[in-house]
């Protein structure tokens with residue numbers, strides 16, 4: 386009996402130690418669940434706290450957008466407008482929420498300044514993020530990266546401190562708690578590359594869904610108001626979480642060049658002139 390009790394005790398102690406040593410895993414899992422919940426409630430319950438959201442009833446705008454949504458299997462019946470101009474001049478849109486809270490929203494800056502072609506392409510891009518599950522995929526990716534990264538950091542630090550801590554005069558992990566900041570600095574290009582890849586996928590999806598390459602180019606030029614259009618490859622690789630404006634315009638024009646038949650106006654047929 387004593388033996389059983391001590392086994393049970395050591396098991397309980399062991400599981401407590403395991404839980405303590407893997408707190409970051411529980412923390413990260415809880416954070417991801419919480420973020421999913423926030424993503425779900427944001428369009429319907431959070432956004433209206435700071436901005437006015439109204440149903441858009443201009444068929445010229447909503448018609449092509451809802452048609453594109455229907456074609457791509459997005460269960461939307463309305464398009465909403467948000468008065469984002471209260472906070473900034475940036476033109477944007479999104480397909481947000483999950484399940485019953487899913488919403489297509491355009492901001493008033495995009496509606497005021499964007500051409501119909503640009504609006505359709507921007508919406509195609511946002512639908513790409515939704516259909517390709519970019520938000521849930523990102524959350525899982527960040528969870529894996531953060532948990533793996535911190536586990537490696539913790540393991541590496543413990544091993545290093547056990548070996549050289551005394552000679553360096555460092556007593557414990559808390560003495561070098563600044564290291565996680567270094568970790569995030571090192572990780573920046575990795576996280577940006579992941580996000581940039583998703584943005585490129587959404588660009589391609591948007592072009593194919595909307596068939597508006599000129600709208601895509603107009604959008605890239607508008608974004609150039611606050612993003613450098615033509616960074617060098619190293620600068621783009623490390624610091625950019627979207628493809629550069631130059632790359633986006635190039636991609637849009639390449640798409641247009643391969644689909645020129647969509648843009649050739651039908652010339653009226655004329656009878657061949659007889660030459661005398």
Ligand SMILES: [Zn+2]
Pocket residue numbers: 510511514584587
């Ligand atoms: Zn995007």
